[in-house]
Amino acid sequence: MASGEIVVKVRTKTGYDNIRAVWFENEKVMMIDQRELPHEVKIVGFTEYPDVAEAIKNMTTRGAPSIGATAAYAMCLAALSESDIDKASKDIKAARPTANDLFYAVDYMCAELKKGKDPIEAADAYAQMMVDKCTKIGEYGGELIKNGMKLMTHCNAGALATVDVGTALAPMRKAHADHKKFFVYVSETRPRLQGMQLTAWELNQEGIDHAIIPDGASAYYMSQGVDMIITGADRIAANGDFANKIGTFDKAIVAKHFGIPFYVAAPISTFDFNTRTGREIVIEQRSEKEVTEVYNQRIAPVGSPALNPAFDVTPADLVTGFITEKGIFTPDEISKVKE
Ligand code: MRU
Numbered sequence: 001m002a003s004g005e006i007v008v009k010v011r012t013k014t015g016y017d018n019i020r021a022v023w024f025e026n027e028k029v030m031m032i033d034q035r036e037l038p039h040e041v042k043i044v045g046f047t048e049y050p051d052v053a054e055a056i057k058n059m060t061t062r063g064a065p066s067i068g069a070t071a072a073y074a075m076c077l078a079a080l081s082e083s084d085i086d087k088a089s090k091d092i093k094a095a096r097p098t099a100n101d102l103f104y105a106v107d108y109m110c111a112e113l114k115k116g117k118d119p120i121e122a123a124d125a126y127a128q129m130m131v132d133k134c135t136k137i138g139e140y141g142g143e144l145i146k147n148g149m150k151l152m153t154h155c156n157a158g159a160l161a162t163v164d165v166g167t168a169l170a171p172m173r174k175a176h177a178d179h180k181k182f183f184v185y186v187s188e189t190r191p192r193l194q195g196m197q198l199t200a201w202e203l204n205q206e207g208i209d210h211a212i213i214p215d216g217a218s219a220y221y222m223s224q225g226v227d228m229i230i231t232g233a234d235r236i237a238a239n240g241d242f243a244n245k246i247g248t249f250d251k252a253i254v255a256k257h258f259g260i261p262f263y264v265a266a267p268i269s270t271f272d273f274n275t276r277t278g279r280e281i282v283i284e285q286r287s288e289k290e291v292t293e294v295y296n297q298r299i300a301p302v303g304s305p306a307l308n309p310a311f312d313v314t315p316a317d318l319v320t321g322f323i324t325e326k327g328i329f330t331p332d333e334i335s336k337v338k339e
Pocket residue numbers: 062063064065099154155156157158161162166167168194231232233234244245246310
């Protein structure tokens with residue numbers, strides 16, 4: 001357990017209606033420990049910014065906008081403890097390399113602190129801004145979902161990944177609230193299982209009809225009839241190439257083969273206009289143990305190494321549209337997002 005970490009076990013069956021993925025309370029950055037879901041809703045809190053950076057690194061919290069909000073709160077702790085802000089920025093930005101929201105949030109907090117803003121108010125405003133953006137994404141994207149549709153998603157781009165509401169799951173939440181009937185294929189997302197453990201948990205909480213499928217079964221189900229795929233993104237380059245959880249690229253290729261619309265839901269904080277194409281996106285390589293072990297038990301032959309890229313890059317020409325808080329844009333319209 002990291003220093004300063006406290007644990008509160010929330011015994012609830014109805015989930016997280018009154019709590020968010022990350023928030024600030026009594027001088028602590030609080031977050032759901034997403035490594036424990038779906039078995040237990042465990043809340044942890046941190047008082048020191050390096051512990052919050054570590055929580056991003058070890059995926060206590062994860063998902064691009066949640067990583068951004070957590071980084072904003074880490075910056076808030078750094079400011080409250082009068083730490084060196086430049087050093088804190090560097091330490092926090094070093095937690096994970098791919099999600100643009102991490103860098104966006106740290107730069108946002110540096111600018112707000114320079115203006116003399118209160119650190120807690122600035123970080124709270126950042127987190128709320130993400131929730132508001134996701135709500136708009138839900139409104140635009142919800143229009144795409146029609147009665148009787150079969151959808152597919154990958155990884156977790158729900159409330160857990162975005163403070164609240166979600167990006168890819170926001171349109172589904174909105175359509176469900178509007179009493180539309182639809183079904184979601186949730187690909188399990190080896191090796192960290194964010195689809196099976198987090199997305200399925202969220203859809204279950206909401207009462208949205210879904211089934212978990214092995215990652216390798218997505219082409220099969222697309223061949224049987226999928227109407228639309230919606231995923232999130234960790235970084236979207238200026239030309240519309242985007243990085244998302246490993247396995248997204250395969251789905252986009254197969255979707256193109258079957259003529260299935262492929263949408264990417266993300267706030268504008270995920271767009272990185274300084275990165276010209278997907279080739280420039282740094283892909284995080286994680287420990288091979290995430291592949292070779294299950295619950296700390298080795299299941300691979302001793303002596304066989306494993307490779308574990310956390311993300312892949314999907315080229316823009318496989319994307320039907322980007323669902324943002326400002327509307328839906330095709331890859332050709334991306335310059336409008338910049339404006
Ligand atoms: O490694 P993770 O779990 O942080 O990866 C998360 C994803 O790839 C999500 O799809 C992405 O961050 C979008 S979250 C709204």
